[in-house]
Amino acid sequence: MEYVQERIATLHEFGNGDEGPGSGLAREAAAAVAETAVVVPMTGREYESPAAERVLGELERLEPAPAAVFVPVRAEPGRIGPFREWLGSFALPTRVLWCNAPGVDAVLADAGLGGEFGKGRDVWLALGPAADVADAVVVHDADARSYEAAHVHRLLAPLTMDFDFSKGYYARVERGRLYGRLFRLFYEPLLRSLADAHDAPIIDYLGAFRYALAGEFAASSHLARRLRAPRAWGLEVGTLGDAYDVAGFGGSAQVDLGRHEHDHRAVAGDTGLEGMSREVAATLLGVLEEHGVDPEYETLSKRYRATGKELIDQYRADAAFNGLEYDPAAERDQVSRYAESIAPPGLDTRLPRWIDAPFTPADVLAAARPWRERRVGSRSQD
Structure with a gap:
């Protein structure tokens, strides 16, 4: 505790x-x-x-x-x-x-x-x-x-x-193993690498969440x-x-x-954690740039890999302390895969704030519920 x-x-x-x-x-x-x-x-x-x-x-x-x-x-x-x-x-x-x-x-x-x-x-x-x-x-x-x-x-x-x-x-922690892989092996070491190079409140904020x-x-x-x-x-x-x-x-x-x-998802492929890492990286780096952080992309991938290796050593010790199964080689392979996702973010395609949206929530409800009948006996309001 x-x-x-x-x-x-x-x-x-x-x-x-x-x-x-x-x-x-x-x-x-x-x-x-x-x-x-x-x-x-x-x-x-x-x-x-x-x-x-x-x-x-x-x-x-x-x-x-x-x-x-x-x-x-x-x-x-x-x-x-x-x-x-x-x-x-x-x-x-x-x-x-x-x-x-x-x-x-x-x-x-x-x-x-x-x-x-x-x-x-x-x-x-x-x-x-x-x-x-x-x-x-x-x-x-x-x-x-x-x-x-x-x-x-x-x-x-x-x-x-x-x-x-x-x-x-x-x-x-499930079935005697550590999970939360994308957070442990990608988000956390990437953010730590950025924090080492930049003194920015937004990095402190993002790093304050224990499972971002x-x-x-x-x-x-x-x-x-x-x-x-x-x-x-x-x-x-x-x-x-x-x-x-x-x-x-x-x-x-x-x-x-x-x-x-x-x-749990597989690691490899566009539908696996590898594909997710690209989207997480683009969003994270876009948020940081928007808040005045200018990442050094030329060295960021290398620094991320080094930080990932340090964390793997720590996870291995924690797993051993708790009697958990741990495969450091597989974890290092994930770090290598995720490192390929680190690149300058592309075009911002986020959806707008609802206070700025060009249509109303009622418009969405009408379009997303193109039916009229109700299920008898149910409390459903669709």
């Missing part, structure tokens, strides 16, 4: 007996759920998956119920109907947004915002409508097999203390409307960049969510 504070407020799980973690704010956080919209992005692989079933089942346990549960879904036309039926089987105030509906593509294209899509675009489509119906928005992934309803309370707790932004952190690539966060509606979402896997880093501008050190917090078990 430790109680170290970072440059942002860090709320720990001390496990105070029967009272449970966060018990001091449990009542306030529970009451805030009624004024909160929850956003849970999904793709075809989450359909009826055990992890997604657990997430939705845990959300059913929240009392009071959230103001709304927005589920932005990216699925083929033949799958969206079954997806809606399955989501409607849960006793939740669900609002399904079909993110790749023809109408959504048309709305974005007409506004000059067409182009690539991914998790970031899906979450952004839901943020505008969610911020319209609630005082706060909680966002989390649907692939956590260890998800608990109490995570919503924990993420909301800082907002009851006048913070504007709250991010979850947790241990990624976690998908779980809560934000006031004020802040949610001011997020410029990268379209795909850069979402988490892009969110932190905007949170720095709106909330800063004093308005940001992180909360201990214990230990999480997530689905």
Whole structure:
């Protein structure tokens, strides 16, 4: 157990007996759920998956119920109907947004915002409508097999203390091994290499988060409307960049969510961690350039590799101390792969702040829900 504070407020799980973690704010956080919209992005692989079933089942346990549960879904036309039926089987105030509906593509294209899509675009489509119906928005992934309803309370707790932004952190230790590979082996050593060369508050801010690539966060509606979402896997880093501008050190917090078990991706290929690293790198370096940091790209990859090697030595010691399996050669191979992702960022394709969007959340809802019938007996509002 430790109680170290970072440059942002860090709320720990001390496990105070029967009272449970966060018990001091449990009542306030529970009451805030009624004024909160929850956003849970999904793709075809989450359909009826055990992890997604657990997430939705845990959300059913929240009392009071959230103001709304927005589920932005990216699925083929033949799958969206079954997806809606399955989501409607849960006793939740669900609002399904079909993110790749023809109408959504048309709305974005007409506004000059067409182009690539991914998790970031899906979450952004839901943020505008969610911020319209609630005082706060909680966002989390649907692939956590260890998800608990109490995570919503924990993420909301800082907002009851006048913070504007709250991010979850947790241990990624599963099946006797260390996971969280993209964060451990790419984000952390890259940011450390940059911190060694640049004295910039934005680097200090990004480095204060214990698991910066976690998908779980809560934000006031004020802040949610001011997020410029990268379209795909850069979402988490892009969110932190905007949170720095709106909330800063004093308005940001992180909360201990214990230990999480997530689905795992392969390393190689565009759909694996290797492809994700390119998008994370482009977003991270773009955020830094926007805030006045001028990375020395000629030497950055080499410095990243050196820092990655140092961290691998530390992870090997930590794994041995805890009796965990560890493969330093495989970890070094990942560092080498990720090093190829380090390059000057290209064109900024982030979606705009909702306060600047050329259309309204109602326009998105209409385009993303091109159906009219309702499921009888369900609390779904789609």
